[in-house]
Amino acid sequence: MLSDWIYRLRSLFQKKSMExxxxxxxxxxxxxxREKYMAQGLxxxxxxxxxxxxxxxxxxxxxxxxxxxxxxxxxxxxxDIIYAFRNWRRSPVxxxxxxxxxxxxxxxxxxxxxxxxxxxxxxxxxxxxxxxxQAPDKTFSYQMYRDIKENNNVFSGVLARYPTxxxxxxxxLSEREVVEIVSGNYFSVLGVTPPLxxxxxxxxxxxxxxxxxxxxxYRYWQTHLSAAPDAIGKTIxxxxxxxxxxxxxxxxxFGVEVDGATxxxxxxxxxxxxxxxxxxxxxxxxxxxxxxxxTIFGRRAAGVTEKQAEAGLNVLYLRELEDLGVPKARLQKxxxxxxxxxxxxxxxxxxLRPSLYILMVVVGLVLLVAxxxxxxxLLARCxxxxxxxxxxxxxxxxxxxxIRQLLTESVLxxxxxxxxxxxxxxxxxxxxxxxLPSSRRPLSLEVGINPRVLGFVIAISFLTGLVFGLVxxxxxxxxxxxxxxxxxxxxxxxxxxxxLRKGLVIFQVALSLVLLMxxxxxIRGLRKVSSVNLGIDTENVLMATLDPSRNGYSITQxxxxxxxxxxxxxxxxxxxxxxxxxxxxxxxxxxxITLIVPGRPAPPQGxxxxxxxxxxxxxxxxxxxIKSGRNxxxxxxxxxxxxxxxxxxxxxxxxxxxxxxGKKARFVWPIEIIGIAADSKFDQVTEEKPxxxxxxxxxxxxxxxxxxxxxxxxxxxxxxxxxxxDAVANLDKNVxxxxxxxxxxxxxxxxxxxxxxATLSTFxxxxxxxxxxxxxxxxxxxxxxxxxxxxxVRMVMGAGRGSVIWMVMRNALGLSIIGVSVGxxxxxxxxxxxxxxxxxxxxxxxxxxIASSIVLLVAATVAAVIPAWSASRVDPMVALRYE
Amino acid sequence: xxxxxxxxxxxxxxxxxxxxxxxxxxxxxxIAERIQQISSxxxxxxxxxxxxxxxxxxxxxxxxxxxxxxxxxxxxxxxELTPSGRKQLEAETNSWRKxxxxxxxxxxxx
Numbered sequence: 001m002l003s004d005w006i007y008r009l010r011s012l013f014q015k016k017s018m019e020x021x022x023x024x025x026x027x028x029x030x031x032x033x034r035e036k037y038m039a040q041g042l043x044x045x046x047x048x049x050x051x052x053x054x055x056x057x058x059x060x061x062x063x064x065x066x067x068x069x070x071x072x073x074x075x076x077x078x079x080d081i082i083y084a085f086r087n088w089r090r091s092p093v094x095x096x097x098x099x100x101x102x103x104x105x106x107x108x109x110x111x112x113x114x115x116x117x118x119x120x121x122x123x124x125x126x127x128x129x130x131x132x133x134q135a136p137d138k139t140f141s142y143q144m145y146r147d148i149k150e151n152n153n154v155f156s157g158v159l160a161r162y163p164t165x166x167x168x169x170x171x172x173l174s175e176r177e178v179v180e181i182v183s184g185n186y187f188s189v190l191g192v193t194p195p196l197x198x199x200x201x202x203x204x205x206x207x208x209x210x211x212x213x214x215x216x217x218y219r220y221w222q223t224h225l226s227a228a229p230d231a232i233g234k235t236i237x238x239x240x241x242x243x244x245x246x247x248x249x250x251x252x253x254f255g256v257e258v259d260g261a262t263x264x265x266x267x268x269x270x271x272x273x274x275x276x277x278x279x280x281x282x283x284x285x286x287x288x289x290x291x292x293x294x295t296i297f298g299r300r301a302a303g304v305t306e307k308q309a310e311a312g313l314n315v316l317y318l319r320e321l322e323d324l325g326v327p328k329a330r331l332q333k334x335x336x337x338x339x340x341x342x343x344x345x346x347x348x349x350x351x352l353r354p355s356l357y358i359l360m361v362v363v364g365l366v367l368l369v370a371x372x373x374x375x376x377x378l379l380a381r382c383x384x385x386x387x388x389x390x391x392x393x394x395x396x397x398x399x400x401x402x403i404r405q406l407l408t409e410s411v412l413x414x415x416x417x418x419x420x421x422x423x424x425x426x427x428x429x430x431x432x433x434x435x436l437p438s439s440r441r442p443l444s445l446e447v448g449i450n451p452r453v454l455g456f457v458i459a460i461s462f463l464t465g466l467v468f469g470l471v472x473x474x475x476x477x478x479x480x481x482x483x484x485x486x487x488x489x490x491x492x493x494x495x496x497x498x499x500l501r502k503g504l505v506i507f508q509v510a511l512s513l514v515l516l517m518x519x520x521x522x523i524r525g526l527r528k529v530s531s532v533n534l535g536i537d538t539e540n541v542l543m544a545t546l547d548p549s550r551n552g553y554s555i556t557q558x559x560x561x562x563x564x565x566x567x568x569x570x571x572x573x574x575x576x577x578x579x580x581x582x583x584x585x586x587x588x589x590x591x592x593i594t595l596i597v598p599g600r601p602a603p604p605q606g607x608x609x610x611x612x613x614x615x616x617x618x619x620x621x622x623x624x625x626i627k628s629g630r631n632x633x634x635x636x637x638x639x640x641x642x643x644x645x646x647x648x649x650x651x652x653x654x655x656x657x658x659x660x661x662g663k664k665a666r667f668v669w670p671i672e673i674i675g676i677a678a679d680s681k682f683d684q685v686t687e688e689k690p691x692x693x694x695x696x697x698x699x700x701x702x703x704x705x706x707x708x709x710x711x712x713x714x715x716x717x718x719x720x721x722x723x724x725x726d727a728v729a730n731l732d733k734n735v736x737x738x739x740x741x742x743x744x745x746x747x748x749x750x751x752x753x754x755x756x757x758a759t760l761s762t763f764x765x766x767x768x769x770x771x772x773x774x775x776x777x778x779x780x781x782x783x784x785x786x787x788x789x790x791x792x793v794r795m796v797m798g799a800g801r802g803s804v805i806w807m808v809m810r811n812a813l814g815l816s817i818i819g820v821s822v823g824x825x826x827x828x829x830x831x832x833x834x835x836x837x838x839x840x841x842x843x844x845x846x847x848x849x850i851a852s853s854i855v856l857l858v859a860a861t862v863a864a865v866i867p868a869w870s871a872s873r874v875d876p877m878v879a880l881r882y883e
Numbered sequence: 884x885x886x887x888x889x890x891x892x893x894x895x896x897x898x899x900x901x902x903x904x905x906x907x908x909x910x911x912x913x914i915a916e917r918i919q920q921i922s923s924x925x926x927x928x929x930x931x932x933x934x935x936x937x938x939x940x941x942x943x944x945x946x947x948x949x950x951x952x953x954x955x956x957x958x959x960x961x962x963e964l965t966p967s968g969r970k971q972l973e974a975e976t977n978s979w980r981k982x983x984x985x986x987x988x989x990x991x992x993x
Contacts (some may be wrong), residue, residue: 007941007942007944008942021960022934024958024960025910025911025934025959025960026930026934028910028911028912028953028957028958028959028960029911029912029915029930031957032912033912036916054929054930055930056929056930056931057931060931061930061931061934061935064931064934064935065934065935065938067935068935068936068938068939068942069938069941069942
């Protein structure tokens with residue numbers, strides 16, 4: 001096979017010498033033959049004649065030899081490509097419109113595909129990712145992990161991990177980063193080798209607090225340690241405790257979580273220095289049998305299936321649970337399930353999947369519109385190339401050969417468009433990622449061109465070229481030779497081909513309408529969630545988060561820190577009030593507790609309720625009204641009984657029609673409800689009325705030390721950022737302040753996904769509209785050109801300019817209205833698909849339909865105006881002499 | 884005269900050529916002559932089939948060509964069998980024998 005192609009290529013590139021050899025060989029043969037005849041007694045002339053006669057057509061033999069050498073296929077392909085390029089140069093407008101619309105169509109597809117690829121298909125940069133397994137939503141105590149690690153016979157290695165936010169300090173710069181607390185075999189099980197320094201070993205992770213070592217991410221090394229090779233051996237502080245850097249993780253490796261990028265890894269044995277809470281309980285997390293905190297990843301041993309691994313793991317897991325006293329009856333429910341973990345864990349994945357799939361379909365449709373556009377242009381070009389094709393057919397070119405040549409041209413268009421589109425998509429994705437607010441941007445989401453994306457681009461470009469090229473090519477070679485050669489273009493064009501072009505325009509208009517309606521749906525959805533009543537006053541509020549416990553503060557110290565900070569902030573001129581909450585509002589963070597109300601049956605959907613620890617006048621600053629009862633006050637101290645404020649939704653859920661104020665309830669400890677707050681949104685904008693319970697941080701034994709503080713200001717809150725930073729730095733310059741933004745920004749960020757989907761679908765809708773308008777323009781302009789004579793006659797007969805314009809416009813609007821009607825039918829079917837993916841989106845309403853249709857008809861009118869106007873400028877005398 | 888000559892189908896022509904040069908390198912004209920002689924003038928190979936066949940066989944790697952001097956000392960292109968060509972000849976000879984034997988049996992049926 002290979003030698004076959006080498007021979008073909010040699011024949012191609014050494015064409016001259018091979019032709020020469022063939023000539024010599026044939027000449028030799030001829031002379032030998034002549035000599036033979038002369039030897040038989042013929043005269044020289046007779047022998048020559050007889051030999052020539054017998055030889056037949058020399059050129060034909062040569063051509064057959066060339067065919068046999070296999071050079072023809074390669075050679076003609078090259079010819080076709082050169083011919084195609086020459087053609088583009090002759091009609092640059094056509095070529096640029098075609099390549100540009102293809103680049104936009106293919107670029108959009110590549111961009112969305114590369115995001116899908118990164119988020120849904122890409123494997124972690126580890127060895128043999130397919131062997132990795134995880135038990136989703138299951139956590140393990142350290143004892144359980146050790147038991148599983150040492151006694152299982154289904155994994156070649158099991159690692160444990162616990163990600164946590166932490167303060168990393170390097171050269172007096174303190175920042176909030178993600179640290180992964182990991183077992184000593186973490187890197188060896190994953191098969192990740194540090195390019196600099198070394199990985200952890202079991203030895204690093206065997207004695208509590210013995211080895212304060214860390215491996216830092218490539219990114220952190222580059223941005224904070226100026227990529228210096230002598231970073232190994234240096235010390236950085238994690239939560240104000242010194243750790244020695246022993247290795248740098250490879251670039252592109254950010255841990256097993258795709259969304260949150262880990263910047264440092266530390267051994268489990270160092271946990272007390274990285275997690276603040278265990279200080280209080282007084283016991284090391286590794287000795288706490290009841291704290292299920294670790295998630296584990298296993299690498300399947302050779303020949304072990306997922307099912308076998310699951311069974312093997314369950315034996316150990318259920319035995320551990322039984323030892324902890326879980327009743328036998330409940331054990332059955334605790335069985336864990338394994339899932340492939342080669343792609344890592346991602347919260348974004350599930351969240352974005354439906355939107356991404358919808359966008360993929362949307363860009364697919366845009367590409368179809370682009371294809372229709374180019375098919376349309378090609379059909380138009382067929383008319384101008386008719387003569388050329390007729391001449392070639394007449395000269396004996398095979399129809400199949402001509403089709404191949406036309407297809408080569410269109411596939412080449414597709415590939416060129418694909419090349420340009422890839423460049424566009426790289427740029428577009430970069431732009432898109434910049435739109436994502438940093439708090440919602442997965443750092444490890446480094447979208448790039450990998451072999452899978454490249455394969456996608458090539459396949460889609462090739463396919464595109466075939467799709468839009470096939471019909472025009474088949475049409476082009478189907479023509480009547482005699483008529484074509486006699487220049488009777490008007491007759492030859494054939495109404496069939498023109499019907500086809502009209503059909504393509506209708507198809508384009510219909511698809512554009514579908515896309516506009518999809519955009520309309522997303523815009524409507526965005527407007528609905530944007531205008532939703534949050535129940536929160538977001539005006540003139542600055543918010544920022546901090547966590548002194550990640551700098552080694554005890555809970556009491558952190559409490560003092562917050563008190564001092566609050567006093568200093570209140571002294572800033574222009575700051576009206578200051579408060580704090582455990583979970584930042586609208587941040588996506590939330591906590592649940594179980595609430596038991598004595599004397600009332602458990603509510604139907606369980607006893608779970610959201611809760612938030614607040615301090616200062618939280619309700620005053622956020623504008624959440626106290627409907628009845630009272631607010632927290634300075635009198636609520638640790639000494640008094642514990643009070644809670646419940647919001648209306650939770651009050652109704654837990655107490656029905658009863659007034660909860662003054663009632664007692666219980667979760668970990670008994671509480672008394674002192675007030676009812678108005679309903680408000682909690683962690684996101686899109687949720688329904690959430691039930692919330694509020695506690696005062698001052699009354700809780702172990703209040704969360706990560707708090708978001710809110711500054712109510714008298715004017716533009718961004719003016720106070722510097723003062724806020726100063727106030728924190730004056731207390732402790734190593735306590736990082738993060739997520740600093742106004743409440744309005746927070747609200748906008750909470751709708752990032754909705755806004756991006758709406759923006760993108762609008763962009764694609766407009767793109768499709770533009771392509772359809774170009775298509776329509778092409779067809780109408782062509783009609784006008786074809787009817788020039790008729791228009792001339794009409795004008796001679798007394799038709800005014802107005803009526804000529806109307807005649808053309810009627811034609812264009814007629815096509816558009818058919819397209820719109822088809823589009824309405826299509827979108828009805830399409831909205832079914834949309835709601836199956838995004839149930840909250842809603843279906844097409846008449847307003848969206850009418851609005852999209854109007855937009856389309858306006859675009860159609862604009863597209864038709866130019867040809868209509870030029871029709872009205874036709875000079876009858878010239879028109880009648882036309883052709 | 885021509886009525887008695889048979890044109891060989893492509894596949895058959897290929898083994899006949901391979902067999903002819905199996906005995907030693909030959910140039911194109913000699914191959915045609917040899918086939919005609921040995922088949923007692925029944926098989927005639929036209930240039931129009933011979934040369935394309937030779938190029939085809941080269942492409943497949945069964946034969947290779949070399950320039951050399953002919954009997955009357957003129958430059959000519961000589962074709963010879965490659966090892967894979969020799970194998971191909973054996974295989975094709977076997978299957979040809981089987982085929983003809985089988986066809987004979989059927990035709991001899993009484």
